Amino acid sequence: xxxxxxxxxxxxxxxxxxxxxxxxxxxxxxxxxxxxxxxxxxxxxxxxxxxxxxxxxxxxxxxxxxxxxxxxxxxxxxxxxxxxxxxxxxxxxxxxxxxxxxxxxxxxxxxxxx
Amino acid sequence: xxxxxxxxxxxxxxxxxxxxxxxxxxxxxxxxxxxxxxxxxxxxxxxxxxxxxxxxxxxxxxxxxxxxxxxxxxxxxxxxxxxxxxxxxxxxxxxxxxxxxxxxxxxxxxx
Numbered sequence: 087x088x089x090x091x092x093x094x095x096x097x098x099x100x101x102x103x104x105x106x107x108x109x110x111x112x113x114x115x116x117x118x119x120x121x122x123x124x125x126x127x128x129x130x131x132x133x134x135x136x137x138x139x140x141x142x143x144x145x146x147x148x149x150x151x152x153x154x155x156x157x158x159x160x161x162x163x164x165x166x167x168x169x170x171x172x173x174x175x176x177x178x179x180x181x182x183x184x185x186x187x188x189x190x191x192x193x194x195x196x197x198x199x200x
Numbered sequence: 201x202x203x204x205x206x207x208x209x210x211x212x213x214x215x216x217x218x219x220x221x222x223x224x225x226x227x228x229x230x231x232x233x234x235x236x237x238x239x240x241x242x243x244x245x246x247x248x249x250x251x252x253x254x255x256x257x258x259x260x261x262x263x264x265x266x267x268x269x270x271x272x273x274x275x276x277x278x279x280x281x282x283x284x285x286x287x288x289x290x291x292x293x294x295x296x297x298x299x300x301x302x303x304x305x306x307x308x309x310x311x
Binding site: 127129130186192 | 243245294296298302303304
């Protein structure tokens with residue numbers, strides 16, 4: 087398994103501002119991902135956080151809106167930029183230790199934009 | 201990533217009964233995983249089944265996989281009130297791929 091610390095656990099933000107979410111893992115992992123879960127919905131992959139290089143974004147998600155950093159093998163950040171109420175969701179960090187094995191998730195960040 | 205389908209979307213049963221949830225996916229996979237989520241919190245990993253496996257057990261959980269039909273099922277036997285949660289399947293193409301989630305089943309166990 088993996089111990090994943092995600093901060094903040096929740097926040098209420100004003101529209102037009104930005105929020106940075108942190109994800110810290112207890113040991114080195116191969117892959118880190120960010121997902122969004124809109125209210126009452128399932129999870130959607132935002133991007134793969136690549137260590138030392140630009141993240142790989144899924145269709146519908148762009149770097150300007152969701153900049154991601156991954157400076158090392160245990161830490162990543164996701165920023166939600168220029169927020170609007172439509173960005174109100176749970177954002178989850180996920181890690182995979184080795185290829186083709188189970189993914190583990192942080193407890194999520196519940197974001198409300200007002 | 202296109203989401204697969206899960207059915208039923210909601211399921212309410214009596215404690216002690218068995219609960220079966222189904223999942224379909226759209227592309228070829230390396231593995232398929234099942235997760236539980238309580239009240240919008242983080243996901244708890246339940247079981248992973250690989251594309252060359254047909255059935256897997258873990259405690260009260262039984263998962264089947266039919267790659268010809270691109271479908272999987274999760275059976276929870278002898279359900280308990282604590283099993284009340286949302287259950288999601290998630291498929292992986294393997295390698296560096298992230299997961300593609302199904303829409304989920306909300307399971308309610310009536311005491």
